[in-house]
Amino acid sequence: MSQRDRNICRWLEESDSDAEDQRDEPELPNEDCSDVEDVPLDHVIESECQSDSEIDVDELCENNDDGDVPVDDQSSDDDVPLARYRNYFGKNRFRWSSQPPVSRSRTLQHNIIHQPPGLKRNFRDVLNRNTKPSDIWQLFFIDDMLEEIVKYTNEKIIKIRPNYQNQTCVHDLDVMELKALIGMLYYTAIFKENHTHYTCWYSTDGTGREIYRCIMSKNRFEILLNCLRFDDASTRDERRSTDKAAPISQLFGKLIQNCKEVCSIGSYACIDEMLVVFRGRCGFKMYMPKKPNKYGLKIMCMTDARNGYLVDGYIYLGKDSDSQGLPDEYQRLNKPTQSVLRLIASIEGTHRNVTTDNWFTSVELMKILKQKQLTLVGTLKKNKREVPPQFLPSRHRDVGSSIFGFTSDATLVSYVPKQNKSVLVLSSMHHMPTIDPQKQKPEMITFYNSTKGGVDTLDQKCAIYSTSRRTQRWPMAVFYRMLDVSAANSYIISNMNQAQRKVPRLNFMKQLAKELIEPHLRRRVNQFGLQRDLQNAIRRVLKIDEEPRSFSAGSSDKLETRKTCSTCDPKKKRKTFHLCFQCKNPICVECSQKMCISCRDKL
Structure with a gap:
């Protein structure tokens, strides 16, 4: 055999041995790509993750035993195509796979909703052809709540009564007159006069409104606003030691409980904060510079992501107030996680999805919600330790490009909306790298955009028809927001009535205010000593003939x-x-x- 033939045989033997070595290398299955594992140090990229800024990724190590990406000593990660990565690792060695897990079913179990949305069984008989707006509104402000307000308000009226020589405006309050007062506040929301001084309403020179004079006098309206109380003043100091919102927490809790019992939300819930405008003195007043009004009381809310129906909420009272009512094992969790767990108590085990912003979203929350048979979709902060460096903003990434990371439970996507920017979205509902063909964005991004505005929708409805007035008492600010929320929830339920046509919200608010004041007007029209022109005005509002002589x-x-x-x-x-x-x-x-x-x- 010649020297040339011997060289050819030796080359064939070496190539066969290399092929056998490559076939013997174990491959990492897709199911084994979740959670934190003990990975060799040469697989971990140690770098400081900065949020919302450009980050220079460190160099990968030379010795890559898993065969992820072979790189040279002087080449950076930016020069390596991201599609060649098999796994991505965060700062805490949390591993994300570049390949989606194998799906064994057409529809995953956690995406199947068993509880239909709408009115619950005990309240379905309310909606029929004869349903009035006041009938729906009284599902939230029940008679027990109104009687409590009347009771504690009369206690305050009795105290101030000796200070008045004319006793005609300081008589006791009853439920009928309280409903008329609430209806009057709804009229101020309809006419956009909630910030106008009430003395202008009673002008008789043509600039006032006749409806306010028909409901009650100017002095009576002033006294009722000053004397409205919502709790027992004798035990308030004792309750304040454990509850800072004692002056109205009991009434607020009853409203939230009624919202839970009346209606069931849809498949998607939204959690966010709501700011109630207030600039007076309060121990838990918040400053939120990104809000339009900046100063006020923060209410944590969970609403329907589609229509904004408020299903749960609580008043934020400062540090360590999010964990009230939670079990002991949740006391050491992060504050945003505690807030979400406190709000989702009424929908646990229903397979619904919860949409949150980057203040609440975390891998820790995602795992806890999975145990409660709920899914999570939300934006993620870039400084989280589970985020790989490849998912952070970089000048080498193209606009409109996306990177996906998968585990057995969740999916992380990094989308580039503009140069040197990236948006991170974490989802335990989506498990495939699907791109929306119309918007050319990941499906996770479009789903988040469609479900993130539930609380903002409710806040907008409360702002359009707001009963809020300038006040130095923060319980009154919360009470005004309770009236706005109850009216917004009532309108949402009225649209579920198949026996009636849908009406604009303005007409619904007018009808609600009229039905609340009508019983009081029928009683007042025959009141002794009432001026004749005022009696005739009330009769015109009630559409009854004038009294014959x-x-x-x-x-x-x-x-x-x-x-x-x-x-x-x-x-x-x-x-x-x-x-x-x-x-x-x-x-x-x-x-x-x-x-x-x-x-x-x-x-």
């Missing part, structure tokens, strides 16, 4: 007995001459010949 048979419009003119100033003491042929009120010669001044002005 009896005259002797055969008598003409001439008066047999002389009386004071009904339209002139009583101090002038002008004697009447005949009756107005239109309103039948006694008038004097100074008014007109056959018609009083008020009737003539109307014409």
Whole structure:
């Protein structure tokens, strides 16, 4: 055999041995790509993860036993195509696979919802052809809540009553008048006059509104707003030692409980904070610079992600208030995680999805929600230790590109909306690297955008028709927001009524306010000593005929007995001459010949 033939045989033997060595290398299955493992140090990229800034990724180590990416000593990760990575590792050695897990079912179990949305069984008979807005509203503000407000308000009225010489405006409050007061506040929301001083409403020069004078007097409205109370003042100091929101926490808790019992939300829930505007003195007032009003009381809310129905919430009272009512094993968790666990108590085990922003989202929360049979979708902060360096902003990544990391339970995507920027979204609901063909974005991004605005929708509804007024008492600020939320939830439920046509929200609010004030108006129209023009105004609002007057048979419009003119100033003491042929009120010669001044002005 020649030297050339011997060289060819030796080359063939070496190539066969290399092929056998490559076939003997074990491959990492997709199911084994989750959680934190003890990985050799040469697989971990040690670098400082900075959020929302450009990060230079360190060099990979030379010795790569798993055969991930062979690199030279002087080549950086930015020069290596990301598609060649088999695994990505975070700072705490949390491993993400570049390949999605194998799906063995068409629809995963955690995406199947068994509880239908809408009114719950005990309240379905409320919606029918004869349902009124006030019937739905009273599902949230039940009579027990109104009676408590009446009870504690009357205690305050009794205390201040000796300070008034005229006792006509400091009489006790009842449920009917309280509903009229709430209806009056809803009218201020409809007319956008909630920030107008109430003295302007009662002007008789044509600039005021007649409906306010019909409901109650100016002095009575002022007294009721000053005297409204929602708890027992004698035990308030004792309860404040454990509950900073003691003046209204009991009433607020009953409203939230009613929201849970009345309606069931859809498949997607949203958790976020709501800021109630308040600039007075309060121990737990918050400053949130990204909010339009910046100062106020923060309420943590969980709503339906589609329509904004409030299903749960609590008033944030400062540090360590998120863990109230949670078991002992949850006391050491992060504060945002405790807040979510406190809000999802009513939907545990329902296979719903919870959408959160980057303040709440974490791998820790995702694992706990999985145990409670819930999924999580939310943006993730870039400084989390589970985020690999390859997912951070980089000038070498193209605009519109995406990187996916998978575990057996969750998926992490890094999307580049613009140069040197990246958005991280964590999801335990999605498990495939699906791209939306229309928007050219990952499906996780489009799903998050469609479900992130549940609390913002509710906040917008409360801002459009707001009953809030300037006040120095923070319980009143919370009470105004409770009225706005109850009206918004009532409108959402009214749209579920198949027996009636959907009406605009403005018409719904008008009908609700009218139904709340109507019983009080029917009682007030016959009140002794009420001015005649005010009685006629109330009758016009109620759409009833004016009270007829009896005259002797055969008598003409001439008066047999002389009386004071009904339209002139009583101090002038002008004697009447005949009756107005239109309103039948006694008038004097100074008014007109056959018609009083008020009737003539109307014409």
